[in-house]
Amino acid sequence: MEGRGYYYTAAGAALSTHFFLQFHEPRPIDVIFLLFLSNAILLTILGAYSAMPTRLIAPLILQLNLTYFTTLSTSIFIYRVFLHRTRHFPGPFWASLSKFWAMYTVSTGEYHRRVRKLHQIHGDFVRVGPREIDICNVDAITPIYGVGSKCEKGPWYDGPMMGSHERFLQISAGTDHQWRRRIWDAGFSSKALREYEPIVLHHVNELVAELSKIPENEVVDLGLYFSFFTFDVMGDLGFGKSFNMLQGGASSDYMRIVQGFANFNSLICTIPWCSTVFAYLPKAKGAEALFRFAAEQVKSRLPLGTSRKDAFSYLLGEDRVTRRSYNKQQIVLEALNLIIGGSDTTSSTLASVWYYLISHPSKYRRLQAEIDAHDGALMHTHLSKFPYLNAVIHETLRLLPPVASGMMHRVTPPEGLLIGETYIPGNVTVGVGAYEVQRDPRYYGQPDEFIPERWIGEGPAPFNRNAFLAFSVGPYGCVGKHLAYQELCDLTAAMCREFEIEFAEGWDQRGYEGSIKDKVISTRVYLPVVIRKRM
Numbered sequence: 001m002e003g004r005g006y007y008y009t010a011a012g013a014a015l016s017t018h019f020f021l022q023f024h025e026p027r028p029i030d031v032i033f034l035l036f037l038s039n040a041i042l043l044t045i046l047g048a049y050s051a052m053p054t055r056l057i058a059p060l061i062l063q064l065n066l067t068y069f070t071t072l073s074t075s076i077f078i079y080r081v082f083l084h085r086t087r088h089f090p091g092p093f094w095a096s097l098s099k100f101w102a103m104y105t106v107s108t109g110e111y112h113r114r115v116r117k118l119h120q121i122h123g124d125f126v127r128v129g130p131r132e133i134d135i136c137n138v139d140a141i142t143p144i145y146g147v148g149s150k151c152e153k154g155p156w157y158d159g160p161m162m163g164s165h166e167r168f169l170q171i172s173a174g175t176d177h178q179w180r181r182r183i184w185d186a187g188f189s190s191k192a193l194r195e196y197e198p199i200v201l202h203h204v205n206e207l208v209a210e211l212s213k214i215p216e217n218e219v220v221d222l223g224l225y226f227s228f229f230t231f232d233v234m235g236d237l238g239f240g241k242s243f244n245m246l247q248g249g250a251s252s253d254y255m256r257i258v259q260g261f262a263n264f265n266s267l268i269c270t271i272p273w274c275s276t277v278f279a280y281l282p283k284a285k286g287a288e289a290l291f292r293f294a295a296e297q298v299k300s301r302l303p304l305g306t307s308r309k310d311a312f313s314y315l316l317g318e319d320r321v322t323r324r325s326y327n328k329q330q331i332v333l334e335a336l337n338l339i340i341g342g343s344d345t346t347s348s349t350l351a352s353v354w355y356y357l358i359s360h361p362s363k364y365r366r367l368q369a370e371i372d373a374h375d376g377a378l379m380h381t382h383l384s385k386f387p388y389l390n391a392v393i394h395e396t397l398r399l400l401p402p403v404a405s406g407m408m409h410r411v412t413p414p415e416g417l418l419i420g421e422t423y424i425p426g427n428v429t430v431g432v433g434a435y436e437v438q439r440d441p442r443y444y445g446q447p448d449e450f451i452p453e454r455w456i457g458e459g460p461a462p463f464n465r466n467a468f469l470a471f472s473v474g475p476y477g478c479v480g481k482h483l484a485y486q487e488l489c490d491l492t493a494a495m496c497r498e499f500e501i502e503f504a505e506g507w508d509q510r511g512y513e514g515s516i517k518d519k520v521i522s523t524r525v526y527l528p529v530v531i532r533k534r535m
């Protein structure tokens with residue numbers, strides 16, 4: 001083959017690659033390998049069998065690579081913009097071309113607000129990726145997430161591999177998920193939660209005692225204290241030992257590492273095939289230290305077996321149906337999963353509960369009155385029935401869901417999915433963001449206002465409980481939801497009973513909501529307050 005033939009072959013190979021990519025998504029590591037292999041074969045063939053002078057071979061190979069990639073990019077461009085099965089859905093042009101649009105938007109922390117705006121412009125269905133549709137409509141929730149849905153977890157879930165080759169609950173699907181989930185469900189049953197309450201209350205009392213020591217008028221970042229609290233609780237439940245962050249324990253560095261890790265993961269997850277490359281690279285020093293730390297904690301917790309009643313003791317158990325159980329490395333990952341999934345979500349909600357209470361004094365008073373009317377210890381069995389307390393927590397989670405838009409990606413079944421009258425083709429990533437649907441005026445009257453009364457039948461119309469998606473729903477919904485409510489109720493009630501809290505003087509509270517960034521899990525928030533003991 002001579003002259004143009006080489007270039008036609010390179011272009012043909014590019015078009016075949018694009019065709020192949022429609023059916024199969026290779027791992028980047030395979031792509032790199034194939035690239036090297038094909039260039040090596042080309043070099044051998046040209047060197048051994050063509051009459052071409054050696055000095056011309058390298059430039060020719062370079063030009064052929066250029067032809068290949070230019071043809072591939074052009075073909076992908078034309079296909080995604082003009083021919084793709086999702087081309088009819090409106091959305092930003094750059095989003096239709098590449099997932100880098102999502103990666104960039106996630107990097108700004110504004111993904112949830114950006115997508116909400118896009119829905120206000122384009123309607124319920126917005127194309128946010130070459131084959132990804134974000135839907136803001138309550139009717140989409142059950143078909144996408146509900147029990148019996150034919151949608152499966154999307155490619156997003158290949159992202160949080162944490163640099164590991166092992167899968168864990170959150171990133172497994174189908175039967176692989178079911179046996180893990182049964183083990184977790186046992187660990188978060190109401191019986192198990194009753195066993196954990198002394199641990200949660202111990203940390204509640206510890207936080208109240210710490211806050212009581214702070215001189216009046218001294219400015220305190222309540223957001224930071226809540227992070228210490230939830231990390232300590234999760235450490236205690238997940239590793240059998242508090243991190244002791246509240247007491248200035250050594251490991252607050254780990255909190256920063258976990259948060260940095262979560263930020264990093266939020267980017268990788270938008271282009272999940274990147275994560276498979278990271279699994280082959282040496283881990284960052286911080287992440288390495290975190291894994292080592294977790295492995296050490298697990299090692300020291302193991303001898304206690306199931307004698308101490310915490311979440312770890314359940315992770316040691318076996319699935320009652322398949323009799324499968326975790327090996328040691330998987331337990332380390334699940335314990336980390338527990339801490340990552342359970343700490344920032346709950347602490348950012350606690351901060352937002354207090355932000356809304358302090359900025360709405362009459363609602364703060366009403367909650368205090370409800371708590372004060374109860375004599376004796378504030379146990380969750382009572383608190384779970386306090387209507388206004390639960391309304392405050394629901395309303396906070398409605399306005400500022402800590403998992404605002406990320407995570408909940410699913411893929412439509414091959415036959416596609418009908419949402420109302422809109423047909424979404426098969427093998428398309430779909431998702432409903434909690435932030436956008438929970439602030440939709442079709443489901444909640446005065447959607448941007450903090451009105452806990454709506455949850456107890458005293459708020460503005462409309463009110464649609466089904467549009468509440470903060471914990472997701474269905475088989476992959478939040479396993480820690482009841483533990484989160486327990487922590488949120490127990491701590492909020494105890495603080496209401498003990499303290500009068502105000503914003504620090506001069507702090508501009510109007511920036512609070514905007515300061516919360518959507519990094520799959522909301523970022524930690526600054527909440528400067530002054531605290532006074534109640535008489």
Ligand code: HEM
Nearest residue numbers: 170341342345346403407408470471472476478479480484
């Ligand atoms: C306010 C607090 C919390 C919120 C808003 C929240 C939210 C969520 C959401 C939206 C999901 C589903 C993601 C999806 O559909 O893929 C989820 C899953 C999960 N959450 Fe939570 N979460 C909270 C607290 C917790 C706590 C305290 C734990 C610790 C036990 C926890 C552990 C998990 C785990 C392990 C999953 C994965 C479940 C699965 O794939 O089966 N979460 N969470």
